[in-house]
Amino acid sequence: MEDIARAAGVSPMTVSNAFQQPAKVRAETRERIYAAADALGYVPNRVAGNLASGRSRFVGAIVPSLRNSNFAGMVQGLQERLEALGHELLLANADTAERQVGAARVFLGRRVSGLVLTGTEHPPGLGAMLRAARLPVVETFSVDGPFIDMAVGFSNYAASRALMALVIEQGYQHVGFAGYAPRDMRFRERQRGFQDALAEAGLRNDLLFFGPETLGFSGGRHALDHLLGIEPRLQALVCVTDIFAVGALFECQRKGWSVPGRFAVVGYGDYEIAAEVPPGLTTVQTRARIIGATAADLLVARGEQRAVPDPIRDIGYQIVRRGSL
Amino acid sequence: MEDIARAAGVSPMTVSNAFQQPAKVRAETRERIYAAADALGYVPNRVAGNLASGRSRFVGAIVPSLRNSNFAGMVQGLQERLEALGHELLLANADTAERQVGAARVFLGRRVSGLVLTGTEHPPGLGAMLRAARLPVVETFSVDGPFIDMAVGFSNYAASRALMALVIEQGYQHVGFAGYAPRDMRFRERQRGFQDALAEAGLRNDLLFFGPETLGFSGGRHALDHLLGIEPRLQALVCVTDIFAVGALFECQRKGWSVPGRFAVVGYGDYEIAAEVPPGLTTVQTRARIIGATAADLLVARGEQRAVPDPIRDIGYQIVRRGSL
């Protein structure tokens, strides 16, 4: 900055103003400064800026996986909105509980102005750490607290019930559930919706499979094999994720089973593949992009000390009916 | 830091040493400091630290998409290796050329110690900007320069030739190519391998389809439709990505075509789905994780002013043979 101040024949102060508060600098001076900055390939040092101002205008998002998820949609929503609001977005990948804490520490150390967390099940101590730092935090894809701070999502229970209403209405009697072993609140609520719906319909509701969260498409295959071993009359599989559901569809194809004639499958998430895989996957659309945009709004509002009237935002879901049930 | 110095009855300096160079502080003093830090929920301010030391020990990676890619594998490799080397990793998502430049500016502004770029086609000016900043940069998934600085990948041309050798050996005569319109060097090399191989075998090599890069699974469907319109005898489709290939497989299923009897498909990337989709996708495994780990090594070495003997690393590829051809 010193260099460009010299080149433009002004003080460093004026250079800073030209970038931060252009209105305070005469147009002519401003142009001279911009020209000098360009010529020198100057990129303002945000590290120094953040330290001096105590603000960072940058939010962090911790995503549990980059693979097979609709976190991509959330990230897109976050990014678009933050960009519009003049903030930056940086991501950290955290596939284990330890890495999740590590990522939070990284962001805290760099003094982010806000943090987005995915899901609601976090390692012990994470919430306390974040609260102690008084950092604005948004948890996503759920409205079932308790939350560390704010949340944007939808009712996983309600969505699950809506999906099950369809399954039951179609007359399926022997229905299985394919879930994850490390169940966070989102997955538990989906399972609860599954079990309550079947119980209320007077149907068996204990055909459950829980695989490790590292399982991708193969989870659907394992679930199907496992549940078929318990109940050979199994007619339908409700999956905690579209990825599991597509895996199950693949397994049906291998067995030569027609879908939904011989067997029905439903998923969760409405990933791109849900619309492409034959015969189309019936699933729950989670509006990931809106979740991201809303999270951005909450974080920025909080960062500017504005009151956030409704810190738990339910943005709903939608059932998407396709060929698989 | 001031606070914890007071609480532990030492100077701030000693606190800093306890965290940065534990060996320089007596064990007893150190314990006192750690206890105080814990009690106060102290998270060292890296912003101040970076500014003071001029080092950041943090690398940035710009990924073009979070969806359907094996960048996830690269990120995993990067993360594991950087963690071991005591560095932090932060990601930026950039799905357009402008966002790519924006992300680079964000990282530059925060004075990263190194940058990982995906692919080799970048907006004009990006290379100049990065070079002007004298920032260590690694481009990935290719060894076909020119590069901004360093690179880790494999020969897309060689991989494509190896795959085509298989296709031709199986006797397929009418073979199409499904690629991306915004072709960066990686995709161009794959296409060149495709065309050269067919030409050398005396076969037609102009059955090409190029879709926008936003196309996911549906790209395979579009490619198939388009090329079939040009050449109804089409027997096989070579895809620039497993995602396209799976989309093509879905389309075959919809048409009731047997694979590879009636139609053959090959992909690129060996994503998880390649092994799961029936009848298994023949593809090129790109060793994304090793690419990430190697990129981390290069960046850290360069950051520590160590000489990097071979800044363009070819880590090879592998053809994975499955049921689709």
Next chain:
DNA sequence: CTGAAAGCGCTTACAG
């Protein structure tokens, strides 16, 4: 509209 002074929370290089 422009600028001199102080300070953000650390680290560096050095002295004790």
Next chain:
DNA sequence: CTGAAAGCGCTTACAG
């Protein structure tokens, strides 16, 4: 093994 001084590159609050 411990600490007082200077400085990293900005911004803030103020004066001119």
